[in-house]
Amino acid sequence: MEASILIATLRDSLESNTAHLVYEQLNDIHPVDYAHAISEFPINNLWVFLSALPHPEQAKVFSYLPVDIQVALSTQISRNKLAPIIRQVSPDERADLFNRLSEEQREALLPALAIAEREDLLLLSSHEEGTAGAIMTSDYVMLSAEHNVTQALDVLRREAPDKETIYSAYVVDKERLLVGVVSLKDLILAPVTMRIKELMTHEPISGSVEDSQEDIATLIAKYDLLALPIVDNEKRMVGIVTYDDALDVVAAEATEDIHKTATIGKLDISVKDASIFLLFRKRVFWLVILVFGNIFSGAGIAFYENTIADHIALLFFLPLLIGSSGNAGAQSGTLMVRALATGDIKLRDWGALLAKECLVAGLLGLTMAAAVVGLGWWRGGYDIAVIVAMTMMLVVLAGSLIGLSLPFLLSRFKLDPATASGPLITSIADVAGVVLYFSIATWYLNL
Amino acid sequence: MEASILIATLRDSLESNTAHLVYEQLNDIHPVDYAHAISEFPINNLWVFLSALPHPEQAKVFSYLPVDIQVALSTQISRNKLAPIIRQVSPDERADLFNRLSEEQREALLPALAIAEREDLLLLSSHEEGTAGAIMTSDYVMLSAEHNVTQALDVLRREAPDKETIYSAYVVDKERLLVGVVSLKDLILAPVTMRIKELMTHEPISGSVEDSQEDIATLIAKYDLLALPIVDNEKRMVGIVTYDDALDVVAAEATEDIHKTATIGKLDISVKDASIFLLFRKRVFWLVILVFGNIFSGAGIAFYENTIADHIALLFFLPLLIGSSGNAGAQSGTLMVRALATGDIKLRDWGALLAKECLVAGLLGLTMAAAVVGLGWWRGGYDIAVIVAMTMMLVVLAGSLIGLSLPFLLSRFKLDPATASGPLITSIADVAGVVLYFSIATWYLNL
Numbered sequence: 001m002e003a004s005i006l007i008a009t010l011r012d013s014l015e016s017n018t019a020h021l022v023y024e025q026l027n028d029i030h031p032v033d034y035a036h037a038i039s040e041f042p043i044n045n046l047w048v049f050l051s052a053l054p055h056p057e058q059a060k061v062f063s064y065l066p067v068d069i070q071v072a073l074s075t076q077i078s079r080n081k082l083a084p085i086i087r088q089v090s091p092d093e094r095a096d097l098f099n100r101l102s103e104e105q106r107e108a109l110l111p112a113l114a115i116a117e118r119e120d121l122l123l124l125s126s127h128e129e130g131t132a133g134a135i136m137t138s139d140y141v142m143l144s145a146e147h148n149v150t151q152a153l154d155v156l157r158r159e160a161p162d163k164e165t166i167y168s169a170y171v172v173d174k175e176r177l178l179v180g181v182v183s184l185k186d187l188i189l190a191p192v193t194m195r196i197k198e199l200m201t202h203e204p205i206s207g208s209v210e211d212s213q214e215d216i217a218t219l220i221a222k223y224d225l226l227a228l229p230i231v232d233n234e235k236r237m238v239g240i241v242t243y244d245d246a247l248d249v250v251a252a253e254a255t256e257d258i259h260k261t262a263t264i265g266k267l268d269i270s271v272k273d274a275s276i277f278l279l280f281r282k283r284v285f286w287l288v289i290l291v292f293g294n295i296f297s298g299a300g301i302a303f304y305e306n307t308i309a310d311h312i313a314l315l316f317f318l319p320l321l322i323g324s325s326g327n328a329g330a331q332s333g334t335l336m337v338r339a340l341a342t343g344d345i346k347l348r349d350w351g352a353l354l355a356k357e358c359l360v361a362g363l364l365g366l367t368m369a370a371a372v373v374g375l376g377w378w379r380g381g382y383d384i385a386v387i388v389a390m391t392m393m394l395v396v397l398a399g400s401l402i403g404l405s406l407p408f409l410l411s412r413f414k415l416d417p418a419t420a421s422g423p424l425i426t427s428i429a430d431v432a433g434v435v436l437y438f439s440i441a442t443w444y445l446n447l
Numbered sequence: 448m449e450a451s452i453l454i455a456t457l458r459d460s461l462e463s464n465t466a467h468l469v470y471e472q473l474n475d476i477h478p479v480d481y482a483h484a485i486s487e488f489p490i491n492n493l494w495v496f497l498s499a500l501p502h503p504e505q506a507k508v509f510s511y512l513p514v515d516i517q518v519a520l521s522t523q524i525s526r527n528k529l530a531p532i533i534r535q536v537s538p539d540e541r542a543d544l545f546n547r548l549s550e551e552q553r554e555a556l557l558p559a560l561a562i563a564e565r566e567d568l569l570l571l572s573s574h575e576e577g578t579a580g581a582i583m584t585s586d587y588v589m590l591s592a593e594h595n596v597t598q599a600l601d602v603l604r605r606e607a608p609d610k611e612t613i614y615s616a617y618v619v620d621k622e623r624l625l626v627g628v629v630s631l632k633d634l635i636l637a638p639v640t641m642r643i644k645e646l647m648t649h650e651p652i653s654g655s656v657e658d659s660q661e662d663i664a665t666l667i668a669k670y671d672l673l674a675l676p677i678v679d680n681e682k683r684m685v686g687i688v689t690y691d692d693a694l695d696v697v698a699a700e701a702t703e704d705i706h707k708t709a710t711i712g713k714l715d716i717s718v719k720d721a722s723i724f725l726l727f728r729k730r731v732f733w734l735v736i737l738v739f740g741n742i743f744s745g746a747g748i749a750f751y752e753n754t755i756a757d758h759i760a761l762l763f764f765l766p767l768l769i770g771s772s773g774n775a776g777a778q779s780g781t782l783m784v785r786a787l788a789t790g791d792i793k794l795r796d797w798g799a800l801l802a803k804e805c806l807v808a809g810l811l812g813l814t815m816a817a818a819v820v821g822l823g824w825w826r827g828g829y830d831i832a833v834i835v836a837m838t839m840m841l842v843v844l845a846g847s848l849i850g851l852s853l854p855f856l857l858s859r860f861k862l863d864p865a866t867a868s869g870p871l872i873t874s875i876a877d878v879a880g881v882v883l884y885f886s887i888a889t890w891y892l893n894l
Contacts, residue, residue, distance in 0.1 A: 028648070028649055028650060030652065030670060032669055032670055153635070156635070157635060157636060160632055160635070160636055161636075166632055167614050167631070167632075184614070184631060184635075185607055185613055185614075188600070188603070188604060188607070188631075188635075189604060189607055189608075201475070202475060203475060205477065217694075220694070221691070221694045221695065221698065222479055223477060223479055224691040226673075226690075243673075243690045243691070243694070244668070244671040244690070246694060247664075247667070247668045247690070247693060247694055247697060248668065250694060250697045250698055250701070251668065251697055251701075251789065253701075254697070254698075254700075254701030254704070254705070255785055255789065257701070257705060258701070258704060258705055258708060258781060258784075258785045259781060259782070259785065261705060261708040261709065261781060261869065262708065262774075262777040262778045262780070262781035262782075262869055263774065263777075263778060264778050264781065264782060270786065270791045270792075271782045271783075271786045271791065271792065271800075272786065272791060272792050272796060272799075272800070276803060276806045276807050276810070279803075279807045280807050280810045280811060283775070283778050283807070283811060284810075284811055284814055286774070287771060287774055287775060287778075287811060287814075287815060287843075288814065288815065288818050290770060290771070290774050291767055291770070291771055291815060291818055291819060293770075294766045294767035294770040294771070295767060295822070297766035297767070297770070298762075298763040298764060298765065298766050298767055299763070301762045301763060301765065301766065302760075302762070302763045305759050305762070308759070308762065309756065309759055312752050312755070312756055313749075315745070315748045315749070315752070315755065315762075316745040316746070316748060316749045317745060318745065318748065319741045319744035319745050319748070319769070319877055319881070320738055320741035320742060320744070320745055322766075323737060323738075323740075323741040323744075323870075323873070323874060323877065324734060324737070324738055324741070326870070326873075327709075327710065327733070327734055327737055327870045328730070328734060330709040330710075330869060330870055331709045331710060331711050331730050331734070333709070334705060334706060334708060334709035334711065335706065335709075335711060335718050335726075336718075337705075338702055338705045338706065339717065339718045339719065342698065342702065344717045344718065344719060345717075345718065345719050349719060352719075353718075353719070356723060356726075359723045360723050360726045360727050360730070363723070363724075363727045363731075364727060364730060364731055364734060367731055367734075367735065368734060368735065368738060371735050371738055372738060375742070396734075422708065422709055422777065422869040422870070423773075423774045423777055423869070426770070426773075426873070427770060430766055430770065434766070
């Protein structure tokens with residue numbers, strides 16, 4: 001069903017006082033779609049839709065609501081009403097929500113949970129944002145190496161309703177150290193009397209609670225895993241991260257990296273929902289920094305004031321030359337930033353890439369020089385044409401090499417290479433462009 | 448094991464003529480890691496490592512080799528030797544490889560396959576690149592609605608070794624129309640005599656062969672699916688796309704989008720492996736286009752030559768003002784391009800976002816004006832300070848609104864909003880910056 005039709009149906013049901021019946025009428029609607037649709041309504045209406053759901057669906061739909069709406073519900077709906085839902089939400093979602101609440105709101109929520117759930121919640125929510133610990137769930141199936149296949153399948157059947165996945169089960173020893181992993185596929189193909197220790201994959205690939213979410217997602221993608229077991233510093237199993245979390249992480253990291261290409265700080269919520277002041281804060285820092293970078297270009301121009309005053313026609317070509325330098329630099333910089341982020345290239349590849357970039361940028365410079373030489377001749381005659389063509393060749397080369405090298409330089413000093421955004425590279429390439437242009441012009445015109 | 452140690456071990460084994468034994472010695476190494484390591488060797492050595500593997504591992508390791516190495520193997524190793532591997536590779540990987548081979552190479556490969564495999568291969572490889580059809584696999588399990596749970600589990604057990612996943616099985620009718628989906632979890636929890644038609648989810652979410660890979664990945668992420676069934680135009684089931692393919696698609700699309708922010712064309716292979724001419728081709732188009740964009744800025748400057756010649760101090764502030772306009776524009780443009788790509792915002796949100804952007808950009812402009820007014824005073828006195836501050840305020844606003852609107856405008860005319868890259872917005876904002884700066888200066892200085 002189209003989202004707009006669904007919303008209209010919900011609106012009608014509110015008007016005819018049948019909101020509590022609408023979910024049943026919407027035969028087989030997916031909880032994601034229902035969650036998206038009801039999140040368009042004010043909190044009190046949303047609560048009518050949510051509370052009318054059958055119990056298992058309530059937690060599912062709640063999980064798919066945007067976090068800011070979850071927070072609004074947690075603060076505006078009485079604890080007694082909300083507690084049954086919160087108890088059924090998966091532990092990692094619950095920890096996420098908990099981290100967004102104020103101290104007082106947390107205090108109000110905790111008594112609604114059983115002691116074991118409370119401890120689990122406090123543990124899960126103690127991990128730093130951006131780490132594996134912050135996205136893992138404690139809802140996984142543990143098996144003993146001594147179980148046989150029949151016993152293991154019984155465990156899976158019994159625990160399935162409460163677990164995030166039963167397709168991978170983890171084998172731990174008495175100290176809770178992770179010793180193996182077994183898939184449901186292996187279990188249903190194996191002879192029923194086989195012992196888990198004979199069936200399992202030993203020393204499975206695992207992540208650490210402190211690993212970054214990006215590294216965890218990379219492992220999941222590289223090894224095509226359904227879930228990655230997470231261990232603490234003593235190698236004890238503490239949770240799993242599932243493939244669907246990895247998908248969310250990859251998309252969120254891509255958004256962050258794309259924003260960084262334009263010097264925008266990390267934005268946790270949708271641009272549509274972000275407040276004016278939040279957007280201001282995420283944007284103002286680098287804009288002001290770059291103003292000071294551009295002062296160097298201004299100073300470069302001021303230095304050549306006499307040449308410019310004598311040959312004011314030179315100014316016509318200024319935007320075109322420094323623009324091309326910056327654009328070529330943004331291209332090579334962006335290529336490097338992304339390749340470093342995906343692990344496609346390493347620090348040690350700089351030399352080889354530099355040699356290649358010299359040839360690519362040389363070709364680009366020649367093409368660009370050819371593209372503007374006629375324009376130079378038409379606007380300023382032979383001398384200007386020569387100056388513009390020579391400068392174009394050199395600024396494209398200089399911009400490209402600056403763009404290529406800056407991400408490596410930042411990486412080398414343990415800074416985030418993504419800081420080498422298009423605007424930063426453009427600012428630096430602009431200075432190089434101004435200086436190259438007017439030095440070549442001054443030199444050539446005084447020959 | 449560290450990649451470098453693994454490669455050293457492989458090298459030693461070549462020298463001591465024990466390459467055919469090395470995989471066994473490397474207890475429990477993951478096929479991905481083995482594939483990465485052997486791909487560092489020349490093809491003839493690589494073949495020694497690959498051919499020495501036990502049969503089921505050969506196909507796994509082969510699948511994880513980079514596609515250019517798969518192609519090199521297909522062309523340099525005799526068909527009789529390679530055929531047993533190719534036959535075991537999963538259909539989607541085989542179709543991928545097939546699409547990279549020349550007509551002759553394809554002709555050589557086909558006889559190695561059974562007739563059914565051949566038809567499947569030709570069908571899979573017939574789909575256009577970038578569509579669901581091109582990444583789907585035909586290795587999925589089909590069930591009949593009339594089966595009971597025991598029968599269904601028998602089917603899964605029998606077919607498991609050859610299927611990409613058995614965690615989702617698809618229920619089709621006699622016309623092969625997709626009527627339901629059932630998960631292995633549901634199957635092992637259900638009473639053994641229950642019929643599939645009572646257990647299955649009816650009308651499951653599905654994609655069409657012609658959908659873009661991006662849309663498919665979005666569906667998989669949105670509904671947290673393990674696999675998405677793909678249907679043809681007559682709604683007949685033709686394949687599945689699994690979550691691991693979705694992860695690869697999301698990462699590849701992010702790379703493409705990040706490259707677009709800097710006007711780089713779609714690059715299918717790593718920047719490390721790309722040839723000089725390929726990189727040149729992917730970069731030159733927009734660089735040349737933007738040169739012509741920058742001519743307008745040059746013309747703007749030429750138009751105000753008299754004002755500039757009379758007040759050459761104005762030039763000092765030119766890079767700083769047009770730079771800020773472009774940077775603010777790149778920020779708001781990038782925010783919109785990404786939000787449109789992820790579906791966070793729609794075309795109809797333009798009005799609301801425009802109102803918000805006016806306020807954000809207004810605040811940014813005020814801050815930036817405050818940041819430069821002192822510099823204006825110091826370099827040029829009271830008049831210049833006023834002109835620079837007023838211009839800064841206006842160019843940040845103008846740049847931001849251009850950056851915000853351009854992606855919507857492109858979307859509106861069914862063009863890719865990502866074409867509104869930083870450099871394109873910067874070029875347009877530059878023109879606005881030049882014109883605003885010198886008109887304000889001319890007007891104010893002639894008051």
